Amino acid sequence: MSARLPPIRGIEHQIDLVxxxxxxxxxxxxxxxxxxxxxxxxxxELLEKGYVRESMSPCSVPALLVPKKDGSMRMCVDSRAxxxxxxxYRYPIPRLDDMLDELxxxxxxxKIDLKSGYHQIRMKEGDEWKTQGVEVDEGxxxxxxxxxxxTTASELNRRHAKWVEYLEIFPYVIKYKxxxxxxxxxxxxxxxxxxxxxNAKLPGFELxxxxxxxxxxxxxxxxxxxxxxxxxYYLHDGxxxxxxxxxxxxxxxxxxxxxxxxxxGLAGHFGEKKTLEMVNEHFYWP
Numbered sequence: 001m002s003a004r005l006p007p008i009r010g011i012e013h014q015i016d017l018v019x020x021x022x023x024x025x026x027x028x029x030x031x032x033x034x035x036x037x038x039x040x041x042x043x044x045e046l047l048e049k050g051y052v053r054e055s056m057s058p059c060s061v062p063a064l065l066v067p068k069k070d071g072s073m074r075m076c077v078d079s080r081a082x083x084x085x086x087x088x089y090r091y092p093i094p095r096l097d098d099m100l101d102e103l104x105x106x107x108x109x110x111k112i113d114l115k116s117g118y119h120q121i122r123m124k125e126g127d128e129w130k131t132q133g134v135e136v137d138e139g140x141x142x143x144x145x146x147x148x149x150x151t152t153a154s155e156l157n158r159r160h161a162k163w164v165e166y167l168e169i170f171p172y173v174i175k176y177k178x179x180x181x182x183x184x185x186x187x188x189x190x191x192x193x194x195x196x197x198x199n200a201k202l203p204g205f206e207l208x209x210x211x212x213x214x215x216x217x218x219x220x221x222x223x224x225x226x227x228x229x230x231x232x233y234y235l236h237d238g239x240x241x242x243x244x245x246x247x248x249x250x251x252x253x254x255x256x257x258x259x260x261x262x263x264x265g266l267a268g269h270f271g272e273k274k275t276l277e278m279v280n281e282h283f284y285w286p
């Protein structure tokens with residue numbers, strides 16, 4: 001790979017923008033410290049070869065790393081925003097017969113080095129600012145580099161401390177599942193896990209089984225479901241479900257669930273809309 005730009009041959013890459021278009025200014029993607037170092041390394045390599053230079057462009061588009069088959073990382077620039085305001089030029093495709101005729105008698109052929117194909121055609125002078133914009137947000141990188149390593153729950157923020165405290169009540173073992181073995185849990189396992197979680201969080205939660213027959217809304221539905229599912233309702237292990245959501249009879253349990261979703265356990269402190277969404281994801285009552 002040559003360590004310099006190709007010469008100006010009279011055929012340069014030109015980018016014409018739609019007149020009056022707003023220039024994009026996209027934020028950088030989040031990346032971990034290793035990715036940030038690799039991005040910086042690749043940018044430095046391009047700078048040293050003279051393929052890119054420090055940008056003063058009014059446009060800003062993010063870059064990201066994509067793994068290659070050999071384990072290395074390829075830097076890709078997300079130019080979709082600038083592509084949207086680029087004038088699209090269309091040319092007729094040459095006829096194959098005509099192209100073959102032009103090659104008649106030729107003895108010497110050349111090919112593009114695909115490994116450095118992007119750097120074999122120069123940008124038209126004056127259009128450089130419309131490309132690259134490849135840079136790492138140093139403010140975010142600094143925050144990642146200086147992020148303190150937590151050792152105890154007391155050093156975490158309030159929400160993270162609640163997560164750690166909550167997870168510690170489960171005797172779990174983390175095991176890696178490879179490819180096809182790592183499948184999404186089915187409805188039965190999710191339902192079983194939900195009941196275990198609620199029994200752990202709310203002692204006596206199993207008592208809601210006996211409350212269905214006293215509930216003015218669920219009593220008749222519960223009675224019918226003893227004979228079979230109806231209108232999306234069904235019984236499983238004594239619990240009443242509607243379309244996979246656990247039905248909660250009237251009483252203090254509803255208040256506890258709303259309070260838990262709003263400001264306790266794993267939820268942190270959310271507003272009304274988010275709280276209702278979290279409750280509605282797993283539970284149902286009219």
